Amino acid sequence: MDVIEAYGARIPIVGFGTMTLKEALCVDMVDAALRLGYRHLDTAQNYGNEREVGEGLRRSGLRREDVFVTTKVWFNRLAAGDLERSVDESLQRLELPFVDLLLIHWPNAQILLAESIGVLCKVKRTGLAKHIGVANFNVAMLEEATKLATEPLAALQIEVHPYLDQTKVIAAARRHGMAVVAYCPLARGKVPADETLQRIAQAHGKSPAQVALRWLEQQAIVPIPRTSKRERLAENLGSLDFTLSAAEMADIDKLKRPGSRIVSPPQAPQWDT
Ligand SMILES: NC(=O)c1ccc[n+]([C@@H]2O[C@H](COP(=O)([O-])OP(=O)(O)OC[C@H]3O[C@@H](n4cnc5c(N)ncnc54)[C@H](OP(=O)(O)O)[C@@H]3O)[C@@H](O)[C@H]2O)c1
Secondary structure, three states: OOEEEEOOEEEEOOOEEOOOOOHHHHHHHHHHHHHHOOOEEEOOHHHOOHHHHHHHHHHHOOOHHHOEEEEEEOHHHOOOOHHHHHHHHHHHHHOOOOEEEEEEOOOOOOOOHHHHHHHHHHHHHHOOEEEEEEEOOOHHHHHHHHHHOOOOEEEEEEEOOOOOOOHHHHHHHHHOOOEEEEEOOOHHHOHHHOHHHHHHHHHHOOOHHHHHHHHHHOOOEEEOOOOOOHHHHHHHHHHHOOOOOHHHHHHHHOOOOOOOOOOOOOOOOOOOO
16 A cells, blocks of 8 residues: 655555444444455544554554554643553553554644653653654644654644545645645545546546545545445445546635534634635
């Protein structure tokens, strides 16, 4: 599978998102995803499924080094001491010696960014996380974080799909050499009903979901679609074997519209759009 490179991180261009997947279903889906060819798993302390993600990885029989594993530290665990403990707990649940990418899941206005970024960099130096990054930061926070960091921030994970304008924060991430990872790449299941995506999909013998994922991949953005259905695992991986024309890419770009952000909990920062 193609990879997106940033500061030595080699991130497989499609990942498997695991939010909401629990217990046996999570183990089965992670195992099935890896057997189908996924090489990138996205979990988080807050998803309550790190144990199952680790078990699915072991059940697949793949070598640890062949799979890129991301986890995240929840925003109430960002203080010095607590952040390190959170990482230790995540690794214990995953039963892994390290994660490939460790992200701050959301910023926390109550804790100095200098403190949490300092500890994040320390965790990278210990080797418990091969690479570090942030999620759900706005442009100003990204600028501050990259100034404070003594180790490279390799990735920004944010909501990206055809309806949401993320131009500013994506440009900021790129200025700092960071990979962009897209959550909600299917707009939480809204894309299949979209007429533009349906039209383009039909022209390629593909599904609207595959077109939405392909639109991201062709911008070197890494989608991490989630599904609880085995057949959709293969469908989403099938985004990799076709090419959208420049005109089709432009038509999808035009789907952006105000009010289309899906994820904005109370701890969200002031968004740039
Ligand atoms: N950093 C953050 O703050 C953050 C926030 C949100 C998500 N994430 C990560 O990003 C991942 C993906 O985001 P998400 O789960 O919110 O949304 P998503 O991947 O955009 O959408 C998931 C939904 O789409 C459906 N779906 C999947 N494949 C499909 C297909 N081929 N055709 C039609 N429908 C399809 C799924 O239903 P079925 O299960 O029925 O297939 C599910 O309801 C998460 O799992 C998580 O790992 C991170």
